[in-house]
Structures are given as C-alpha cells and as structure tokens.
Amino acid sequence: MLLISNGRLLDPASGTDAPRDILLDGDRIAGVAPRGELAARAKGAEIFDAANFVVAPGFIDLHCHLREPGGESSETIESGTRAAARGGFTAVCPMPNTRPVNDNASVTRAILERAGAVSSVRVWPIGAASQGSKGEALSEIAAMKQAGIVAVSDDGRPIANAKLLRQVMDYCRALDLPVIDHCEDSSLFAGAVMREGKQSVRLGLRGMPAATESLAVARDVQVGELTNCRLHIAHLSARASLDLVRAAKAKGLAVTCEVTPHHFTLTDEDVQYDTRYKMNPPLASPEDRDALIAGLADGTVDAIATDHAPHEPALKDVEFDRAPFGVTGFETALALGLELEQAGKISLLRLVELFTSGPARVLGMKRRVAENEPGDLTIFSTSHPWTFHAQESASKSRNSPFDGRSFCGAPMATIVAGRIAYRR
Amino acid sequence: MSHRFGHMLGIEPLSAEEIVFLLDQAKLFQEIQRHPLKKLATLRGKTVALAFFEASTRTRISFATAASRLGADQMNLQAESSSLKKGESLLDTIRTLDAMKPDCIVMRHNSSGAADFVARHLAVPVINAGDGTHEHPTQALLDALTIRDRRGTLENLNVTILGDILHSRVARSNMHLLSKFGCRFTLCGPAMWVPREIESLGSAGASIRRVTRIAEALDGADVVLTLRVQQERLHEPALPLEEYILQYQLTPERLLLARPAALVLHPGPMVRGLEIDPAVADGPQSCVLEQVTNGLAVRMALLFLLIGSGADTPPEKDSSHAPD
Numbered sequence: 101m102l103l104i105s106n107g108r109l110l111d112p113a114s115g116t117d118a119p120r121d122i123l124l125d126g127d128r129i130a131g132v133a134p135r136g137e138l139a140a141r142a143k144g145a146e147i148f149d150a151a152n153f154v155v156a157p158g159f160i161d162l163h164c165h166l167r168e169p170g171g172e173s174s175e176t177i178e179s180g181t182r183a184a185a186r187g188g189f190t191a192v193c194p195m196p197n198t199r200p201v202n203d204n205a206s207v208t209r210a211i212l213e214r215a216g217a218v219s220s221v222r223v224w225p226i227g228a229a230s231q232g233s234k235g236e237a238l239s240e241i242a243a244m245k246q247a248g249i250v251a252v253s254d255d256g257r258p259i260a261n262a263k264l265l266r267q268v269m270d271y272c273r274a275l276d277l278p279v280i281d282h283c284e285d286s287s288l289f290a291g292a293v294m295r296e297g298k299q300s301v302r303l304g305l306r307g308m309p310a311a312t313e314s315l316a317v318a319r320d321v322q323v324g325e326l327t328n329c330r331l332h333i334a335h336l337s338a339r340a341s342l343d344l345v346r347a348a349k350a351k352g353l354a355v356t357c358e359v360t361p362h363h364f365t366l367t368d369e370d371v372q373y374d375t376r377y378k379m380n381p382p383l384a385s386p387e388d389r390d391a392l393i394a395g396l397a398d399g400t401v402d403a404i405a406t407d408h409a410p411h412e413p414a415l416k417d418v419e420f421d422r423a424p425f426g427v428t429g430f431e432t433a434l435a436l437g438l439e440l441e442q443a444g445k446i447s448l449l450r451l452v453e454l455f456t457s458g459p460a461r462v463l464g465m466k467r468r469v470a471e472n473e474p475g476d477l478t479i480f481s482t483s484h485p486w487t488f489h490a491q492e493s494a495s496k497s498r499n500s501p502f503d504g505r506s507f508c509g510a511p512m513a514t515i516v517a518g519r520i521a522y523r524r
Numbered sequence: 525m526s527h528r529f530g531h532m533l534g535i536e537p538l539s540a541e542e543i544v545f546l547l548d549q550a551k552l553f554q555e556i557q558r559h560p561l562k563k564l565a566t567l568r569g570k571t572v573a574l575a576f577f578e579a580s581t582r583t584r585i586s587f588a589t590a591a592s593r594l595g596a597d598q599m600n601l602q603a604e605s606s607s608l609k610k611g612e613s614l615l616d617t618i619r620t621l622d623a624m625k626p627d628c629i630v631m632r633h634n635s636s637g638a639a640d641f642v643a644r645h646l647a648v649p650v651i652n653a654g655d656g657t658h659e660h661p662t663q664a665l666l667d668a669l670t671i672r673d674r675r676g677t678l679e680n681l682n683v684t685i686l687g688d689i690l691h692s693r694v695a696r697s698n699m700h701l702l703s704k705f706g707c708r709f710t711l712c713g714p715a716m717w718v719p720r721e722i723e724s725l726g727s728a729g730a731s732i733r734r735v736t737r738i739a740e741a742l743d744g745a746d747v748v749l750t751l752r753v754q755q756e757r758l759h760e761p762a763l764p765l766e767e768y769i770l771q772y773q774l775t776p777e778r779l780l781l782a783r784p785a786a787l788v789l790h791p792g793p794m795v796r797g798l799e800i801d802p803a804v805a806d807g808p809q810s811c812v813l814e815q816v817t818n819g820l821a822v823r824m825a826l827l828f829l830l831i832g833s834g835a836d837t838p839p840e841k842d843s844s845h846a847p848d
Contacts, residue, residue, distance in 0.1 A: 301721040302536075304636035304658030304693060373637030419614055419635035421656070 101125050102518060103142040104477065106135060107150030111157060112453035113468035122155060124475040127517035132469055148520070150479050153512050156452045157467045158190025158476025160459040161430070162280075162358055163255070163334055163405035166192070166223075168214065169207070170199025175410040175496050177211070178218040180430075183408070183494040185522035187430035188455075188511030190476040191222035192408075193463075195255040196233065203228035203239035208247035220521045221514070222476070224250040224463070229268045229279065235260050238267060245275055250463050253280035255334055258316055260286055262323060269329035278330040278356075278462060283316035283341065284381070293421055295368040295382040303373065305420060310388060313381055314340035321348045321355055332462050333357035335407050337381040339391035346400045356462045358405035361436035362427055364392045366501060375416045375423035376501045379409065396454060397446045403459035404451075406433050410497030428500045432488050434480060435507035441482070442508060448482065475518030482509045484524075531643045531650045532826055534659035535700040543701060547669050549825035550818070554669075556593065557817055567596035570831050573626035575601040575618065576653070577633040582792055582816070583653050583662075587630045590823035596831075599626055618642050627831040631655075636693075649830040657691045662826065663791050664697035666819040670811045671702075671747055673818075674787055678705040684741050684782070685709065686772055687751030687799055688717040694791045696725060698749060703730035710734075712741030713751075713772060714763050738772055745782040749789045750774050750800050765798060775801040779809065787811050 102124040109120035109132070123131040123138045123145065131138050161184065167175035177194075184192045194211070196202035202211060208225050215223035227249035228239045233256065241252055252272055259265045259281055272279050289308050294300050296307025317333055321344055324331035336342060336357040348355040362379065367386045371377045384392070395401040409426025416423050434455070440446045455478070460467035469477070490503040514522040529542070538546075556562055572591040576584050584602075591598050601621055614633070621629065628649045631639050636656030643650040654660040672678050683702055689695045689711050699709060703726030711718050711734045723732045735741045742748065753768060774788065788800075788810045796802045805812060 296721075298721045298724040301690070301719060302696075302725060304656050304696060373640045414613070417613075417615055419633070419641055420637045421635040 101130070101142060101145035102515070102520070103138060103145040103147045104150050104155055104479065105147055107153050107155035107479065109155050109469060110449055110452045111469045112449055112457045113157070113466065115449070116469070117449060120155070122469065122477065124515065124518040127475050129469065129471055129473045129475050131471055148479070148513060153479050153481050154448070154452070155469070156478045156480070157456040157469050158474070158516065159188045159434070159455040159478045160467065161189045161192040161406050161408070161433070162403050162459045162462060164192050164194055164408040164430070165197065165410065165426070166194040167410060168198065169210065173496070174412045174415070177214050177223065179494060179496045180408070180410070181215070181219040181221045181223065183428070183430040185220040185514045185516070186494050186511065187432070188434050188478040188480055188514050189221055189430060190478060190514060190516045190521070191224055193224045193226050193250060195226055195253060196228040197256040201228050201232050202226075202244070203231050203233065205240060205243035205247040208244045208249055212248050221516050224248070226251045226253050226255070226280065228252065229254045229259055230264060233257055235264060238271060241271060241277065242275060245277060249277070251278045251280050251332065253282065253334065255280065255282045258282050258284040258286065262319060265320065265323050266327060269323055269327035269331070273327055273329035276464065278332045278464070280332045280334050281316070281320050282334045283313050283320060285312050285315040288312040288315065293378060293382070294371050295384055297368050297385050299368045299371055303371065308382065310338035310340055310384065313338045314344060317341040317344045321353065324348070324355055325353055328354070330354040330356070330464070335360050335363065335381055335405065336401070337363045337384045337388065337392070339388045342391055342395045342400055346395070349400065356402040357400070358403040358459070358462070359392050359396060359401045360405060360407045361429060361433045362501060364389060364396060364440065365436050370501070373420045374501070375418065375420055376427060376499050376503070378420060378423050378425055379407070379427050380425035393440060393445050396440065397450065401454065402462055404433060404437060404454040405459065406430055410495050411499050412497055416499045426499065428490070428493065428495050428497055430495065431493055432500065432502045432505070434511055435488070435509055436502070438482060438507070438509035475515060477515040478511060479513040479515070480509065480511045484508070484510045484512065486510050529829060532661055532830065533639050533643055533650065533652045535661045535664050535697045536659065540704040543665070543668065543704065546665060546822070546825060546829070547672060549829060550665070550669050550821040553824040553828070554818065554821040556824070557820055562593050563595060564593060565595040566828060566832060567591070567594040570596045570627040571599060571625070572596045572827060573599040573601065573621050573624070573629045575603070575621055575629055575631045577603045577614070577631070577638070578654070580632050580654070583632065586816070586819045587653060587823050590820050590827055593820070594824055594827055596827065599624060614638065614642070615645060618646065622646055622648055628827065651826060651830065654693055656693065658693050659697045659700070660693040661697050662819065662822055663694050664701040666815055666822040667698055667749070667789055668701055669818045669822055670789065670815050671787060673814070674811065675746065678702060678707070680706045681746040682744050682783070683707045683709050683747045683749065684745040685711050685749045685751065686738065686741065686774060687713050688754055689713055689722055689751065690717045690719055691754055692751050695749070695751060699726045699730070699732070703727045710741045710745065712736065712738055714768070738778055739781055742778055742781040745786050747787045747789065748774065748779070748782055752791065752793060752795065753799050769798060773799060773801060774804050776803045776807065779804055785809060789815060792816070
C-alpha cells in the first residue's frame with residue numbers, strides 16, 4: 101500500500117481541486133478522502149508526503165517516438181520510458197515509424213513484450229494505418245488492435261491519398277479506433293526545413309507555408325465527416341488548422357487535436373541554424389503560436405503531446421538542411437505547460453486536463469482519481485526551481501531546444517500501477 | 525585589431541563602421557593589383573584552406589589568387605559534396621582539414637548556415653564564400669567597393685535588384701550591406717522570386733519595395749544589380765526563359781529609365797542574352813570587370829585582417845616585395 105498524503109488533488113474529470121489523501125493498494129486506487137481520513141486503512145502503508153504538491157491523474161502522452169525496434173542508438177523503450185517517467189508521464193503512445201514499422205501484430209506484441217520487461221511507464225502503441233506507412237494499402241489493423249494498439253497513424257508522413265484515408269477511417273470506425281493524421285500537403289512541403297516567413301527568407305532556408313498543414317486538415321475533417329470516424333490531428337501548429345478544428349467541433353464532428361510544448365513555447369523567430377530547433381511541423385509564426393495558446397485555454401485543443409523525437413548527436417550535428425526533424429520532449433513538457441499557467445494564459449486545472457482526461461478522451465478512455473481506478477498518478481510542484489540539462493536527460497538523445505532553460509515547477513513523483521516509477 | 529572580425533560569416537552582423545574599415549583596407553590592396561609585381565610576403569608561412577563543397581570557379585580562383593598575392597600557402601578541398609557521397613559528414617571533413625592546421629578556412633557550401641555551423645565547431649577563422657541562399661559577404665563587399673569608387677559614396681543610393689531574389693545570397697548580402705548606409709531598394713522579378721517577406725530584410729527601417737514591372741523598378745535607380753537566373757537552384761517549376769527575357773532582361777532601352785550614369789553590377793557568371801543584353805554588359809555603365817578586380821582587393825584585405833600578424837595596416841610597399 102502507498103498513501104499519498106497532504107497533497108492538493110486536481111482531478112479535471114470531476115472538477116475537483118481540494119486537499120485529498122489517496123490510498124493505493126496493489127495497482128489500483130483504494131481510496132480518496134480528505135486529509136487524515138484514510139489513516140486507519142493505511143496502516144503499514146508507505147507514505148509519500150505530497151505537501152505543497154499537486155496530485156493529478158497519471159499523465160498520458162499521445163505522441164512520442166521510442167525508436168525501438170531499429171533506432172536503438174537514439175532511444176530504446178527502456179531509456180525513453182525512463183525519460184517519460186521523469187516527465188511525469190504514466191503512459192506513452194509510441195508512433196509506429198520504427199524499423200520495422202509497427203504495421204502488424206507481431207511487431208506490436210514485440211514492443212509490448214519489451215515494454216513489459218523494461219518499461220518504467222505504460223506503453224500504448226499506435227499502429228500504422230498503412231503497410232509500411234507507405235500510404236498504399238491498409239495494414240493489419242484489427243490484428244494489431246487485438247495485440248494492443250490504441251490508435252492508428254502513419255505519423256512522420258501524411259496519409260496523402262484521400263481514398264486510402266477514407267478506407268482507413270471506414271475501417272477504424274468499425275473497430276472504434278481513432279485515426280491520427282500527420283497533416284501535410286506534400287506538394288507544398290517540397291523539401292522545406294522550416295516555416296515560410298520572414299525568418300526563412302532571412303536565413304535563406306526553404307520554408308513551407310502554414311497552409312501545408314491546414315490544407316490537409318481541411319481534407320481530413322471532410323473525410324472524417326464522410327466516414328463518421330474519430331479523427332485526431334497530430335501536432336497541430338497553425339492558426340488556420342485550429343480554426344478548422346474549432347469549426348468541426350462546433351458542427352459536432354468527432355475531431356480532436358493535440359499541440360506540442362515546443363509549438364506553444366517557441367516560434368520560427370527562434371530558428372537560427374541550430375538543428376535542435378528543426379522539427380516537423382516546424383515552429384510557427386508568433387501569431388500562430390499565440391493562437392495555439394488560445395486554443396489550449398479555450399478547449400479547442402484536447403491534449404498536450406510531446407512528439408518526443410530523439411535523434412542521436414551524430415544525426416543532428418550536421419548542416420540544417422540535412423538534419424532529421426524532431427526534438428526530445430518528455431522531461432520539459434510539464435514545466436513548459438506551467439510557464440503558460442504562470443504567465444496567466446491557462447488555468448492549472450485546464451493544464452492538468454490537457455495532460456490527463458484530454459488525451460484519455462481522444463483514446464476513448466477515462467482518466468480520473470477515484471476508488472478502483474488504475475493507480476496512476478502524477479505528483480508535481482508548481483514552484484520547484486530547476487534547470488534542464490540535456491546531458492543529464494534519461495533519454496539517449498540530447499536534441500532539445502530547451503537545454504539550459506530554467507523552470508519553476510517539475511514532476512516530483514510518477515506513480516504507475518500503484519508503484520513509484522520515478523521520484524525526484 | 526587583426527582579429528576584430530573573428531570569422532566572416534555574413535554582412536548582417538557587421539556595423540557600418542566595420543564595413544567602412546574593411547573597404548578602406550581593401551582600398552590599400554587595390555593598388556597592388558595595378559603593380560607589375562603583385563606578390564607580397566605579408567602572409568608568408570600562413571596557410572589558407574579553400575574548402576569548396578559547391579561548384580565555383582571565379583570565387584575560388586579569386587580567393588586562391590588573393591592568398592597567393594599575400595604569400596600564403598593554400599590547401600584545396602574541392603569536395604563538391606563528393607565526401608558526402610562517400611558518407612563522410614561535413615563536420616568530419618572539415619575537422620580533417622582543420623587537423624592539417626590551416627590559419628583560415630574559406631568555405632563555400634550549398635546549405636544555408638553551413639559556414640555558421642562549421643564556425644561553431646572550430647577555433648580557426650572561417651570565411652563564408654557563399655552558403656546556400658543565405659549570404660555571400662565578400663561579394664557584397666566587392667560590390668560596395670566598386671560602387672564607392674564610382675560614386676564616391678555608399679550613402680542614400682537608389683538600388684534596384686533584378687531577378688531571382690528569393691534564391692540569391694548575393695542579393696541578401698547586398699541588402700544587408702547597403703541598407704546600413706541608408707540605401708533604398710527596389711526589388712523586381714517574377715513574383716514567386718520576390719516574396720513579401722523579403723521586405724523585412726536589411727537593417728531596421730530599411731526602405732525596401734517590391735515591384736513587378738521593370739520600367740517602374742529602374743526609374744530613378746543609381747545602381748542596378750542584375751542577378752543571374754540560377755536555374756540549378758530552383759526547386760519549383762522554373763519560369764520559361766523566354767518569359768524572363770521578355771519581362772526582365774536589362775536592355776539598353778530599359779537602362780535609359782535609370783538615372784544617367786547609373787551603375788550596372790552583376791555577380792557573375794553572366795549569361796548574355798538572358799538576364800542582360802550584351803550591349804549593357806559591355807557598355808560604359810557596366811562595372812562587371814571592375815567587380816572582379818575589386819574582389820581580389822577585398823579578399824586580400826579580409827585575409828590580412830583575419831590572419832595577418834597583428835598590424836593594422838598593410839606593410840609598406842617596399843618591404844612587401846621581399847623575394848619569396
């Protein structure tokens with residue numbers, strides 16, 4: 101047994117913001133009660149003193165890359181989930197663009213077996229929508245669902261062919277799986293390395309306009325309406341895309357979206373020639389970044405997802421044009437979210453929702469702190485001062501634009517299935 | 525003073541005073557180009573590495589000649605991305621070169637920011653001889669020297685740039701440089717090559733306007749910079765050349781719309797009959813060959829300032845002709 105005492109419970113599902121003790125027994129929550137009331141039941145339990153800390157449902161990351169199998173020099177399930185636990189995440193959803201691609205049940209099972217042996221947190225794989233994520237033919241989605249995938253996506257690539265997207269969505273509607281699309285019009289993308297704008301022109305780097313994303317979002321929303329399948333827009337980065345999602349939601353369509361911490365924190369003006377600022381979709385204009393923050397606050401955005409994309413130094417230490425897209429994100433996500441809260445742009449309860457019940461809803465799950473629920477909790481401080489040093493990261497990679505950034509607030513403990521997976 | 529510039533990666537971070545200083549230094553080296561014996565011993569014992577990862581004839585020869593005339597030895601790396609084809613990274617290639625202990629690396633690369641990237645990893649001074657579509661600082665300096673020689677000033681000129689401005693590092697470096705002296709820019713070319721965002725280039729408050737009609741662009745110009753149509757740099761469907769010639773070729777008739785004695789500059793290589801009419805290229809307003817000669821002076825001055833022994837001025841002419 102584990103008693104989390106003296107904490108401030110923030111549970112978006114019930115709107116709770118109150119002092120509560122939480123008792124965990126086995127892998128479940130055994131009780132939630134005002135301070136001291138669980139003392140009798142908690143005899144002999146390990147006690148975690150959460151005084152001055154927030155206790156939240158376990159954080160879920162809808163979007164990450166653990167690189168295993170095939171990319172173990174950049175990350176493994178072991179190192180990646182250790183970084184996730186340090187970031188307060190109790191469950192992470194690795195994208196299928198591994199080598200081999202997670203497009204069949206045997207790869208899904210191999211990932212889950214490996215996770216069972218070495219993972220610090222829950223691993224909920226996302227299966228490829230098409231074979232090899234090549235965008236040509238449907239993958240073995242039903243078999244992967246039986247094996248344990250929670251969604252499908254060809255992330256890293258868009259599902260370019262509208263007819264294939266329709267087939268995937270028709271099929272996933274029947275399987276009750278969300279389809280997550282990396283929205284990008286390839287003809288506008290055309291070899292770009294950052295967002296098109298003043299900064300791309302100044303640096304002489306090839307830029308892609310925001311419409312590269314929003315054109316694809318517009319198409320996806322319409323195919324979603326056609327098929328009545330749940331659609332989730334990955335790493336949304338443009339105001340125009342957000343407006344499309346807002347309009348779709350107003351129509352009652354099953355459209356959700358996520359935003360990454362780097363997109364709500366940085367802008368294209370931060371890009372020099374440092375490849376740690378290169379990711380896809382690229383950093384947006386300041387106007388679009390402000391729109392994303394507004395979307396996080398007003399409920400248009402459903403989840404904060406990291407798109408944790410580790411690349412070993414040798415891959416990133418090259419000319420900007422040649423560097424792969426992607427930045428790490430697990431360990432800085434909450435602290436960057438707290439920066440928004442500290443700037444008065446978002447409430448703490450809403451921030452917690454974006455890490456918990458929001459992503460759970462995208463996956464068709466519930467996330468709340470109540471008796472008999474899974475024993476997953478994230479305990480964090482809103483004031484703990486610290487500095488992120490990429491060299492000290494649990495990730496095998498160092499490609500973070502936030503290396504050296506100082507924060508107020510950090511995960512203090514990550515509890516997965518009733519056990520402390522990470523303690524600061 | 526000799527290391528005040530550290531690296532020479534671009535014009536953008538330089539002040540007007542630093543540019544004037546560089547041009548004044550170049551002025552001293554200009555005279556040497558007219559001298560029957562052109563070789564100095566100023567950089568004797570120094571080594572200049574020329575690392576050209578992108579095809580270049582004139583810039584490479586200009587730097588090599590500048591180094592020779594200063595008495596420096598040279599290392600030549602003409603990778604043209606061949607090392608990349610063999611799988612070696614730029615960083616490994618450049619570190620190998622650096623291990624041979626050059627005093628300076630002159631570098632050209634087709635990726636914007638490549639010189640900046642290399643400079644972050646090396647202590648040795650790096651001179652950017654052109655990086656992608658970003659900057660070509662020595663070209664802008666030699667253009668400025670040419671303009672200053674002919675006009676007596678760089679201040680407050682009307683400068684018209686014709687052609688593919690989006691993909692031109694020459695245009696960017698020139699805009700950075702001349703905007704520091706209050707020049708006003710008119711950019712003219714096919715609309716997809718002159719994007720709106722280019723108006724934000726140059727120093728704060730720089731006057732930059734875009735026009736699509738060449739007659740309007742040339743009206744009142746003191747300097748006309750004609751860019752090469754870089755077909756190999758285009759990612760998108762190229763404009764038919766006939767369309768370009770029809771709309772944007774600098775012809776004698778069109779040049780009459782500019783101010784009398786307006787200067788015509790071209791960074792080369794020049795394609796006669798495409799971006800420029802031969803009569804203009806060879807006409808009295810053309811500065812094309814002066815630009816080439818001034819390139820030597822600018823590059824000698826820069827090498828001298830970056831790796832010279834610490835003197836602020838070039839050695840006296842007498843001592844400069846020591847046997848080598």
